[in-house]
Amino acid sequence: MVTIKDVAKETGVSPSTVSRVIADNPRISPDTKQKVREAMERLGYHTNIHARNLVAKSTKAIGAIMPSSANKALQNPFFPEVLRGIGSVIHERQYSLTLSSGETEQEILEEVQRMVFGSYVDGLILLYSRVEDPVVAFLEERDFPYVMIGKPFDRLEEITHVDNDNFMAGKQITNHLIARGHEKIAFIGGSKDLFVTRDRESGYLAALADADLPHHEDYVIHTEFLKSGGKEAVEQLLSLPIRPTGIVVTDDLMSLGVLSTLEESGVQVPGDISLVSFNNVYLSEITRPALTTVDINIYELGAQSARALIERTVDKTIPPKRIIVPYTIIYRGSVKEYP
Amino acid sequence: MVTIKDVAKETGVSPSTVSRVIADNPRISPDTKQKVREAMERLGYHTNIHARNLVAKSTKAIGAIMPSSANKALQNPFFPEVLRGIGSVIHERQYSLTLSSGETEQEILEEVQRMVFGSYVDGLILLYSRVEDPVVAFLEERDFPYVMIGKPFDRLEEITHVDNDNFMAGKQITNHLIARGHEKIAFIGGSKDLFVTRDRESGYLAALADADLPHHEDYVIHTEFLKSGGKEAVEQLLSLPIRPTGIVVTDDLMSLGVLSTLEESGVQVPGDISLVSFNNVYLSEITRPALTTVDINIYELGAQSARALIERTVDKTIPPKRIIVPYTIIYRGSVKEYP
């Protein structure tokens, strides 16, 4: 391994001078810099991060924490996409990205502790937002830099987070259905404990209220993500005396399940029932019909969180902030004028 | 930050003793160990990896390298799934996982160099296999531990890699179609430069030959992954004077495109055309009809590669090996007896 000393010897300067050249210290003469850089190149010098980190107390690395049920979570195209966003800025800033997951909550907490205490990383991105998350508690207690994708359970103003305006998105996409003549609109969401669900649901309700449309409790269903959930939800909906003509689904993956169950039941989409969805994951343009869905800009969610985090790790005094990533509605074939 | 010295002071022993306790050195008396461990606990000691790595020359970290077109690649559910597999053993062995990607080939090569030279990681997993990969060349030249998922371009015996028996899988799944009475069977694969495609195609051809079925060149189509490719392929197939009654598709994602295009064209699956696919990504049970597909055990692909890599990093003298992960055929609804 070529060290700073080797380069120093080769150039006839001291190790610290070489170090300064690496840091591009302005007080080093251009000549020396030139000379040293040539030698580094020639010898194939590369700085050893561990030596650097040991003294510099900064790792230029950040960690991404997966939800505990990494099992199911990673099935959602959402994650690769956030990772892609995070990766892009990580790469651009010459940082490293450490991925961390665990089967249980306890495991992931331990992982996080290991990373924090061992100073593996300068900061953490939480790829999920849970109620009463011990990881958050730990991070807060240690005052360790982190940002969260989604909405914090509490202390909204104290935790830097990156989110969409899910209320507005929910409202707007519901309005789309209303504008197309639909009056009996159902809502299928994930767990009530998730803020995404809550916010989108509130938006949905607001849209109904604004349009003076009645709100049937039977039309709001909370279920698990993925097919099973989607199927159950649809079955419930179809068994109702008065079927909805439009459905708002909070996740493309769920929509997939909804779609297939609908088709199995001989219900045409959008002929009999119109569907709008969320996320605009690649799936949504592949289904038949392609989904009208809210593009929440997952990539940006990742990129912004990485930016915010790096900012914070560089300057710890930067106050926490909330970043709202704009959404766009992508109109495709799953909605039809009613009747 | 609590260091080894603090613990030493607290316990009244020397730093080296503490160090030995951490390493669980057998020559330390149980009493001292007990005492020291209590102090570590009490003080909240955690070893600083950078200091450790600096002297130990091992990082207990491995890196996963994404394909250069991380853009598209991450859209395939394949990746999250391998990552999940890798993550599980990483976690189990208390290693860390660093994710690395880049837009261009050049960028990813630079990333790899940075990781290798800066001794960020003990080894690397290549999540893709490309022809004439400069990354492989670099790694070989430096004799840096790595394993590849898929099949190496050359030097098969010198590169540790984890793969499926794609030839047999291709043959067997084609045989399934044949056994169900199909004789006009088409093949839709990805780029010819990919070994996955080649191997599966060879298997397909072998099955045809074994059954004395004629092989039409028009029935073999190479195209890009994802919808566009799938659509084009299907369009070509449908325009043929004699349409196939069965199709072998090498990727579930492609199958999705194939399916939808078929439906758009009013062709029933499996009524008119039967479909078999590869990967058994969650998608395949969601589509309508659900896909009969080869489960290549992506998770295992990841887990095994991580195991093999860690083994190699621990003992560099371990000879390269090829690991074949078994596949299973999952029978679902996309195949029907012909006629």
Add this chain to the structure above:
DNA sequence: CTGTTAGCGCGTTCAC
């Protein structure tokens, strides 16, 4: 502008 010195936190001799 540049060299010298002194650690960063830990593991590893080599003594005792």
Add this chain to the structure above:
DNA sequence: GTGAACGCGCTAACAG
């Protein structure tokens, strides 16, 4: 069984 001393590769004062 345990301590003292040294060095891993690098950066950061302090000199000059």
